[in-house]
Amino acid sequence: MKGIPTKTIVFITGAFVSHSCWDKWKDYYERRGYKTVAPAWPYKDAPAEALRNSHPNTKIASIRLPALVNHYASIVKALPERPVLIGHSIGGLIVQLLLQQGLGAAGVAIHSVPPQGIFTFKLSFLKAGWGPLGFFTSTENTFLMSFKQWQYAFTNGMECEAQKEAYYQFAIPESKLIVRDTITRAARVNFENPHAPLLLTAGSADHTIPASLNYANYRKYRHSNSVTEYREFEGRNHFVLGQSTWETDATYILEWIEKQSG
Numbered sequence: 602m603k604g605i606p607t608k609t610i611v612f613i614t615g616a617f618v619s620h621s622c623w624d625k626w627k628d629y630y631e632r633r634g635y636k637t638v639a640p641a642w643p644y645k646d647a648p649a650e651a652l653r654n655s656h657p658n659t660k661i662a663s664i665r666l667p668a669l670v671n672h673y674a675s676i677v678k679a680l681p682e683r684p685v686l687i688g689h690s691i692g693g694l695i696v697q698l699l700l701q702q703g704l705g706a707a708g709v710a711i712h713s714v715p716p717q718g719i720f721t722f723k724l725s726f727l728k729a730g731w732g733p734l735g736f737f738t739s740t741e742n743t744f745l746m747s748f749k750q751w752q753y754a755f756t757n758g759m760e761c762e763a764q765k766e767a768y769y770q771f772a773i774p775e776s777k778l779i780v781r782d783t784i785t786r787a788a789r790v791n792f793e794n795p796h797a798p799l800l801l802t803a804g805s806a807d808h809t810i811p812a813s814l815n816y817a818n819y820r821k822y823r824h825s826n827s828v829t830e831y832r833e834f835e836g837r838n839h840f841v842l843g844q845s846t847w848e849t850d851a852t853y854i855l856e857w858i859e860k861q862s863g
């Protein structure tokens with residue numbers, strides 16, 4: 602196997618959270634010799650509290666998936682080498698879409714929103730996603746999770762004080778349109794295309810993106826004749842990047858990256 606000729610990582614943030622959710626991850630990988638960037642989404646390069654105070658935010662409400670993919674594609678193309686792409690949730694979907702364009706040396710999709718055509722009727726998925734889809738409400742306004750919604754969709758299983766701290770540090774308003782775009786052709790992947798090595802990770806306790814959905818996503822790649830791997834972690838919810846177990850996940854991913862480089 603040809604190794605990954607890069608020591609650069611681009612972290613791609615998901616919906617509803619500040620890009621500062623990657624701060625510990627950036628430090629972890631930088632201490633191990635990697636150069637890292639975790640760019641904000643357009644209109645979101647501000648502290649989480651400031652963004653919450655801006656709700657309803659019409660600029661954030663206008664964000665669409667194709668433009669967001671182009672935003673990250675431009676960042677990746679400007680780098681001196683093809684990076685490893687690590688994304689969470691919608692960021693994991695963007696990783697898959699960028700690999701389709703040949704823009705990453707490898708990709709890691711953490712609790713990824715699946716590409717078009719992969720769906721589940723699991724109750725937790727429908728309950729967590731109904732509010733963000735914003736049906737019967739104006740798409741000109743952003744959606745901001747209530748603390749109760751955050752407890753269910755992101756931080757289930759954590760102690761209440763930890764849930765509150767996570768909400769204060771990271772929760773931000775979101776575009777309803779981008780959530781809807783994930784079930785359209787904007788999120789289409791040709792699973793038979795060859796691609797750079799791809800790891801999909803899942804969490805047994807994730808209400809928003811159940812592990813079964815990530816596994817179905819992984820299975821779709823079985824005819825690509827490319828390296829595609831899957832790992833489910835016990836007890837991880839959708840706030841996986843900030844759970845107390847985050848370093849275990851980061852270590853596993855680092856070892857996977859370096860295995861591809863061997």
